[in-house]
Amino acid sequence: MVKITFPDNQVREYQEGITGIDIAKSLSNSLAKEVVAVTVNGEIWDSTRVINTDASIKLHKFDDKEGKHAFWHSSAHLMAEALELLYPGIRFGIGPAIENGFYYDVDPGDGVVITEGDLPKIEQKMKELVAQKSQYLREDISKAEVLDYFKKKGEVYKVELISELEDGTITLYKQGNFTDLCRGPHLPDTGHIKAIKLLSIAGAYWRGDEKRKQLTRIYGITFPKQAMLDEYLELLEQAKARDHRKIGKELELFMFSAKVGQGLPLWLPKGTALRERLQDFLKKVQKRYGYDLVMTPHIGHKDLYVTSGHYEKYGKDSFQPIKTPQEGEEFMLKPMNCPHHCEMYKGKPRSYKDLPVRFAEFGTVYRYEQSGELHGLTRVRGFTQDDAHIFCRPDQLKDEFKKVIDIILYIFKTLDFPDFTTQVSLRDKVNREKYIGTDENWEKAERAIIEAADEKGLKTIVEYGEAAFYGPKLDFMVKDAIGRSWQLGTIQVDYNLPERFELEYTGSDDLKHRPVMIHRAPFGSMERFVAVLIEHTAGKFPLWLTPDQAIILPISEKYHEYAEKVLKFLNNYDIRTLIDTRAEKIGKKIRDAELKRIPYLVIVGEKEAGDGTISVRKQGVGDQGTMKAEEFIQIVNKEVQDQTAELQ
RNA sequence: GCCGAUGUAGCUCAGCUGGCCAGAGCAGCUGAUUUGUAAUCAGCUGGUCGGGGGUUCGAAUCCCUCCAUCGGCUCCA
Numbered sequence: 225m226v227k228i229t230f231p232d233n234q235v236r237e238y239q240e241g242i243t244g245i246d247i248a249k250s251l252s253n254s255l256a257k258e259v260v261a262v263t264v265n266g267e268i269w270d271s272t273r274v275i276n277t278d279a280s281i282k283l284h285k286f287d288d289k290e291g292k293h294a295f296w297h298s299s300a301h302l303m304a305e306a307l308e309l310l311y312p313g314i315r316f317g318i319g320p321a322i323e324n325g326f327y328y329d330v331d332p333g334d335g336v337v338i339t340e341g342d343l344p345k346i347e348q349k350m351k352e353l354v355a356q357k358s359q360y361l362r363e364d365i366s367k368a369e370v371l372d373y374f375k376k377k378g379e380v381y382k383v384e385l386i387s388e389l390e391d392g393t394i395t396l397y398k399q400g401n402f403t404d405l406c407r408g409p410h411l412p413d414t415g416h417i418k419a420i421k422l423l424s425i426a427g428a429y430w431r432g433d434e435k436r437k438q439l440t441r442i443y444g445i446t447f448p449k450q451a452m453l454d455e456y457l458e459l460l461e462q463a464k465a466r467d468h469r470k471i472g473k474e475l476e477l478f479m480f481s482a483k484v485g486q487g488l489p490l491w492l493p494k495g496t497a498l499r500e501r502l503q504d505f506l507k508k509v510q511k512r513y514g515y516d517l518v519m520t521p522h523i524g525h526k527d528l529y530v531t532s533g534h535y536e537k538y539g540k541d542s543f544q545p546i547k548t549p550q551e552g553e554e555f556m557l558k559p560m561n562c563p564h565h566c567e568m569y570k571g572k573p574r575s576y577k578d579l580p581v582r583f584a585e586f587g588t589v590y591r592y593e594q595s596g597e598l599h600g601l602t603r604v605r606g607f608t609q610d611d612a613h614i615f616c617r618p619d620q621l622k623d624e625f626k627k628v629i630d631i632i633l634y635i636f637k638t639l640d641f642p643d644f645t646t647q648v649s650l651r652d653k654v655n656r657e658k659y660i661g662t663d664e665n666w667e668k669a670e671r672a673i674i675e676a677a678d679e680k681g682l683k684t685i686v687e688y689g690e691a692a693f694y695g696p697k698l699d700f701m702v703k704d705a706i707g708r709s710w711q712l713g714t715i716q717v718d719y720n721l722p723e724r725f726e727l728e729y730t731g732s733d734d735l736k737h738r739p740v741m742i743h744r745a746p747f748g749s750m751e752r753f754v755a756v757l758i759e760h761t762a763g764k765f766p767l768w769l770t771p772d773q774a775i776i777l778p779i780s781e782k783y784h785e786y787a788e789k790v791l792k793f794l795n796n797y798d799i800r801t802l803i804d805t806r807a808e809k810i811g812k813k814i815r816d817a818e819l820k821r822i823p824y825l826v827i828v829g830e831k832e833a834g835d836g837t838i839s840v841r842k843q844g845v846g847d848q849g850t851m852k853a854e855e856f857i858q859i860v861n862k863e864v865q866d867q868t869a870e871l872q
Numbered sequence: 873g874c875c876g877a878u879g880u881a882g883c884u885c886a887g888c889u890g891g892c893c894a895g896a897g898c899a900g901c902u903g904a905u906u907u908g909u910a911a912u913c914a915g916c917u918g919g920u921c922g923g924g925g926g927u928u929c930g931a932a933u934c935c936c937u938c939c940a941u942c943g944g945c946u947c948c949a
Contacts, residue, residue, distance in 0.1 A: 426944030427875025
């Protein structure tokens with residue numbers, strides 16, 4: 225007998241040779257049908273693998289992370305089996321489970337191209353294989369034998385992978401006629417995979433190396449129930465409907481022009497109004513936190529970036545320098561604001577009493593992003609950072625860091641991003657040559673960040689090796705309304721630039737000291753943030769931010785005069801109001817205003833003109849009844865105040 | 873930059889196994905209607921079929937090339 229300990233510490237005895245599935249069966253038959261994997265003493269196993277010792281276990285269904293992983297990984301194998309049947313001679317790279325589904329990188333062979341049009345056919349073949357309910361069989365085989373097997377098959381990618389594994393036994397999984405190198409775990413059989421959707425196809429370099437062969441990556445997702453797939457596809461539809469590129473066009477917020485150049489956003493009047501309002505908001509917050517607003521030009525002398533080190537690191541891949549016609553002096557489009565700010569810091573002698581110095585700038589920068597990487601407003605070649613650089617004494621670092629965290633938390637709160645995660649990026653534990661600065665400084669900075677985050681109650685993930693070469697950082701990822709994560713704000717400690725620019729302050733000891741720099745951008749960039757805000761709100765911006773707060777809809781031309789009066793009145797009270805005087809029926813005007821996501825629709829007709837009132841309709845909600853314009857102004861002001869409460 | 877796909881009116885899309893003057897809906901304009909909470913009716917305007925080159929008697933349709941967009945890869949100060 226073996227003793228099996230369950231997650232709730234309950235212990236039961238079973239026969240030796242029992243499997244996860246058997247244990248599940250002993251609890252309930254329905255559970256047994258759903259179990260896809262089992263954690264045994266901390267290791268994830270197939271639910272069909274025999275347990276011969278005492279063990280603590282946890283059963284996994286599709287609804288937990290481990291279960292999904294096994295499910296999708298098995299699905300990747302299933303797809304591979306289908307591909308091998310459809311494309312004889314196909315070679316396989318890797319086929320992992322990912323956050324939403326799985327993919328497999330394949331080399332279809334010379335001259336063979338798999339396109340999206342082929343996906344239904346592959347899906348169909350997978351469904352046929354599901355019907356066969358082939359078991360996933362685990363085998364331990366010696367490395368030499370496995371190598372031999374894959375070599376004979378001509379699986380060059382697998383051979384490469386196996387060669388790098390340690391000697392000894394290697395596990396293979398086999399289902400039907402398909403055998404793959406794999407650690408597992410896998411489903412008991414293919415019959416579990418009830419719903420299949422292959423989503424897209426893309427090129428992917430073998431082992432992520434652009435110098436190596438580009439394989440074909442096929443993305444798919446599967447579920448144990450058709451209804452779950454339908455739900456997932458529905459979510460994708462929703463995401464599509466929220467696409468900031470689509471909404472940005474519809475609401476006339478921004479546009480692109482091939483003639484102006486790719487990746488160079490043009491902010492239309494409505495988008496500009498939105499962005500200006502966001503910037504005003506930030507300016508106000510930053511002013512309160514002791515920032516000084518500065519402005520610097522869009523270009524800078526090449527030497528500036530040679531000094532900062534950026535020229536060496538990024539110069540080759542940037543927009544190339546422009547030259548003055550007479551002297552041939554080289555200037556670069558500003559790729560970041562910090563070097564300018566460093567020069568401003570150097571503009572006069574600084575005393576320890578002056579620190580921290582905080583320079584904030586909505587600085588527009590230009591970076592040569594690879595053409596394939598451009599994406600709406602989230603990845604562009606010209607963008608405006610909500611940038612600031614704090615120059616402080618080392619002893620002020622932690623406090624300054626905490627203040628920046630405060631700003632970011634406040635911004636997230638005001639803009640209604642309640643759900644976010646943070647990541648502390650530290651030096652690599654082993655490989656330390658790539659970092660500049662002394663060990664002492666690094667340790668100080670890393671400790672400052674961790675403590676600051678901790679004291680602010682942030683739950684952080686710590687990632688080693690993710691720090692920038694010049695210092696550790698703290699990144700903020702927000703979750704949007706439909707659960708997607710977006711990387712936004714960042715706070716970075718920098719020992720590099722103060723060194724390179726030889727920044728100094730005079731200490732109380734009358735000696736020269738080197739300040740520490742903090743780079744921080746709560747939004748990252750205005751472009752990126754507006755994109756995230758659009759996707760988060762689906763274009764229904766909060767009242768205080770939205771370009772147009774209300775629109776007056778006269779029932780007919782007869783009430784235009786009264787409507788104009790109301791318009792003037794509302795605008796006088798700073799309610800951003802439009803009017804729709806088209807010869808359309810009220811239903812049409814309402815529809816169009818709703819589609820434009822205008823928060824309040826003000827309807828005026830005979831009744832309202834008669835007794836000097838307005839009829840208010842709230843976007844997405846409906847009729848709010850009749851009231852005096854004064855009353856409406858109060859409602860709007862109250863809502864704006866509530867949304868920006870702590871700002872007052 | 874790489875792989876694959878796409879590019880037809882301001883927008884969404886049809887036509888694309890080569891062949892009557894390239895179509896529809898919405899938007900726009902004009903007129904009628906004077907309207908009560910998500911699309912009033914009629915008429916009209918509008919297109920170098922992404923640009924260039926080629927094949928052909930004939931190209932939106934086939935080929936080449938460039939540009940842009942989309943999905944990924946790589947990159948991201």
